[in-house]
Amino acid sequence: MNPLLQVTDLETTFHTPNKDLTAVRNVSFSVDHGETLCIVGESGCGKSLTSLSIMGLLPAKGRITNGSILLGEEELTKQSEVQMEKIRGNKVSMIFQEPMTALNPVLTIGFQLRESLMIHRQMNKKAATVKSIELLNKVGIPSPRERLKQYPHELSGGMRQRVMIAIALACEPDLLIADEPTTALDVTIQAQILDLIDELQQEIGMGVIFVTHDMGVVAEIADRVMVMYGGEVVETADVDAIFEAPQHPYTKGLLHSVPDVDNPMQELKIIEGSMPGPDDKITGCRFHPRCPFAMEKCKQKEPPLFNLSPMHTSKCWLQEVTESESNTVIRG
Ligand code: SF4
Ligand code: MG
Numbered sequence: 001m002n003p004l005l006q007v008t009d010l011e012t013t014f015h016t017p018n019k020d021l022t023a024v025r026n027v028s029f030s031v032d033h034g035e036t037l038c039i040v041g042e043s044g045c046g047k048s049l050t051s052l053s054i055m056g057l058l059p060a061k062g063r064i065t066n067g068s069i070l071l072g073e074e075e076l077t078k079q080s081e082v083q084m085e086k087i088r089g090n091k092v093s094m095i096f097q098e099p100m101t102a103l104n105p106v107l108t109i110g111f112q113l114r115e116s117l118m119i120h121r122q123m124n125k126k127a128a129t130v131k132s133i134e135l136l137n138k139v140g141i142p143s144p145r146e147r148l149k150q151y152p153h154e155l156s157g158g159m160r161q162r163v164m165i166a167i168a169l170a171c172e173p174d175l176l177i178a179d180e181p182t183t184a185l186d187v188t189i190q191a192q193i194l195d196l197i198d199e200l201q202q203e204i205g206m207g208v209i210f211v212t213h214d215m216g217v218v219a220e221i222a223d224r225v226m227v228m229y230g231g232e233v234v235e236t237a238d239v240d241a242i243f244e245a246p247q248h249p250y251t252k253g254l255l256h257s258v259p260d261v262d263n264p265m266q267e268l269k270i271i272e273g274s275m276p277g278p279d280d281k282i283t284g285c286r287f288h289p290r291c292p293f294a295m296e297k298c299k300q301k302e303p304p305l306f307n308l309s310p311m312h313t314s315k316c317w318l319q320e321v322t323e324s325e326s327n328t329v330i331r332g
Contacts, residue, residue, distance in 0.1 A: 001033075002072075003030035003031060003032050004030075004031050004032055004033045004035075004071070004072065004174055004175060004207040005030060005031040005054070005069070005070070005071050005175055005207060005209075006030045006068070006069075006070040007027060007028060007029050007030070007050075007054070007067070007068070007069050007070075008028050008067055008068045008069075008070075009026055009027070009028055009066055009067040009068070010024055010026075010027040010028070010050065010053060010064065010066070010067035010068075010069065011024060011025050011026065011027075011064070011065045011066035011067055012024035012025075012046075012049050012050075012053050012058065012062060012063070012064055012065065013062070013063055013065040014061050014062050014063075014278070015061050015063065016061065020065075021277075021278035021279055022065070022231065022278055023046055023049050023062070023231050023278045024046045024049050024050055024053065024231050024232075025231050025232055026232060026233070027046070027050055027067070027228075027232070027233055028067075028233070029226050029233065029236065031175065031207040031208075031209060032207060033174070033205045033206075033207055034201055034202075034205045034206070034207065035207050035208070035223045035224065036201070036207075036208040036209075036210055036221050036222055036223045036224075037207075037208070037209050037210070037222070037223065037224050037225070037226060038209075038210045038211075038212060038217075038218045038221065038222035038224070038225045038226070038239075039051070039209060039210070039211045039212075039226050039228060040211075040212060040213060040215065040218055040225060040226070040227050040228070040254065041213065041227055041228040041229055041250075041254075041275075042213060042229075042254075042271075042275050043213065043275070044275045044277065045228040045229050045230065045231070045275055046228050046230070046231040046232070047179075047211045047228050048179055048211060049062070049231075050211075050228070051094065051177045051179050051209060051211055053069070054069055054071075054076065054092070054177060054209075055084075055088060055092065055094050055177060056076065056079065056081070056084040056087075056088070057088075057094070064077050071087070071091060071092060071174070071175065072091070072174065074087070074091075089116065089119075089120060089168075089171055089173070090120050090171055090173070091173055091174045091175065092173050092174065092175040092176070092177065093168035093169070093171065093173040093175075093176050093177070094168065094176070094177040094178070094179065095164055095165050095168045095176070095177075095178045095179070095181040096164070096179050096180075096181065097179060097180040097181060097183055102164045102167070102168075103152040103160060103163065103164060103167075104152075105151065105152050105153060106151070107151070108148065108149055108150060108151055109136075109147055109148055109149075109150055109151070109152065109155070109163050110129070110132060110147075110148030110149060112163075112167055113128075113132040113135065113136075113148070113163075113166060113167055113170060114128040114129060114132055116167050116170040116171055117131050117132065117170050117171070120170070120171035121170070121171060121172070129148070131170070132144075132148060132166075132170075133145055133148070135166040135169065135170055136148075136162075136163070136166055138166070138169075138196055138199075139162040139163070139165050139166045139192075139193070139196060140162060140189065140192050140193075140196075141159060141162055141163070141166075147159075147163075158185050158186070158189055161181065161182075161185060161189075161193075162189070162193070165181065165193060165196070165197075169196075169197075169200055172200075172204045172206070173206060174206060174207065175206065175207045175208070175209070176197065176200075176206050176207070176208045176209070177208075177209045177211070178197070178208065178209070178210045178211065179211040180211055180212055180213070181193065182194065182217070183212075183214070190217075194217070194220060194221055197221070198221065208221075210222070215254060215255060215257075218239065218242075219239070219243060222239040222242075223238065223239060224236065224237070224238050224239060224311070225237060225238070225239055225242040227242075227248060227250060227251045227254065229250050229275070229286060229287055230275060230276045230280075230282070230286035230287070231278060231286075232286065232315065233305065233313075233315065234248045234250050234251070234287065234314065234315045234316070235247060235248040235250070235251045235312075235313065235314045235315070235316075236311075236312070236313045237311060237312040237313070238311050238312075241311070241312055242255075243255065247308060247312070247314040247316065247318070247319060248314045248315065248316050249287065249291045249292065249293050249316065249318070250271070250287050250290075250291070251314075253271035253290075254271070256271075257271060271290055272290060273289055273290040276289075283299060283300060283302075284297070284298050284299045284300050284301055284302055284303075285298045285299075285302060285303050285315075285316070285317065286302075287316075293318060295317065297317055298317055301317075303315050303316050303317045303319075303320075306319035306320070
């Protein structure tokens with residue numbers, strides 16, 4: 001069976017008066033039905049822009065300049081804005097860190113939820129009201145019947161977040177893209193939301209792309225992990241391999257910056273330096289200025305994405321030995 005989503009060689013560029021800045025380059029990955037792919041990396045690595053590219057919601061001046069995004073049979077890069085509006089909320093939904101971007105301030109919660117159900121699932125008003133209450137219950141909102149009459153500003157940030165998740169899930173999308181949706185919530189609510197997404201995944205076989213910088217969340221929910229750095233994919237593997245046998249020095253750095261629950265006094269190792277922007281000219285490996293293993297070659301020549309096993313890739317010259325043994329480079 002074809003994957004639910006197949007992204008191939010995605011490139012996203014921002015046009016500025018002086019030059020074009022490529023913020024996402026050569027990004028390829030797939031997501032299966034019922035699968036959770038976590039995209040991880042520090043702020044500015046291109047993980048959010050990759051999600052927004054799929055949704056067709058890039059900020060002004062941002063364009064997809066190369067590649068393909070296939071959702072089922074549909075090529076998303078070729079859809080008009082009107083067609084994308086239909087696809088969004090029907091086949092693919094997105095939840096954001098900031099719920100006010102997704103909620104309409106002048107419409108009640110009830111109206112927004114019902115509308116979504118009536119449009120996307122052809123429910124009548126009565127059935128949509130019943131379903132809305134059920135959804136608000138599911139996302140842990142107390143007195144859901146009363147909430148339906150309220151406006152977004154009457155709710156707390158955490159409540160708004162949960163309403164947005166209810167709306168995103170109302171149409172039972174094939175693919176849910178969640179961009180740090182639980183970062184602002186307390187741990188109990190966060191756990192509830194993750195459970196809810198998991199439950200819906202079991203129920204309707206939804207594929208999930210979960211964008212996060214929190215490796216704790218990754219450990220809990222991911223099937224597979226894609227690590228991004230400086231707009232590129234640097235490592236992809238199933239979740240066990242990422243935690244047990246990470247290969248890329250950047251992935252190792254990310255894992256070391258997670259506090260160890262068994263040894264909380266251990267000093268956090270933060271990766272020194274900062275993520276390069278699309279404007280930074282870096283030759284060779286984009287991670288070399290921060291990499292503790294950088295060799296002379298790393299400064300001059302960009303490493304290809306080495307294929308370490310069918311499910312594990314790493315864009316690092318340290319994998320060259322493994323590669324020459326198996327001769328399985330897949331992409332430069
Ligand atoms: Fe570090 Fe070199 Fe690997 Fe880049 S290619 S991650 S600089 S060892
Ligand atoms: Mg982000």
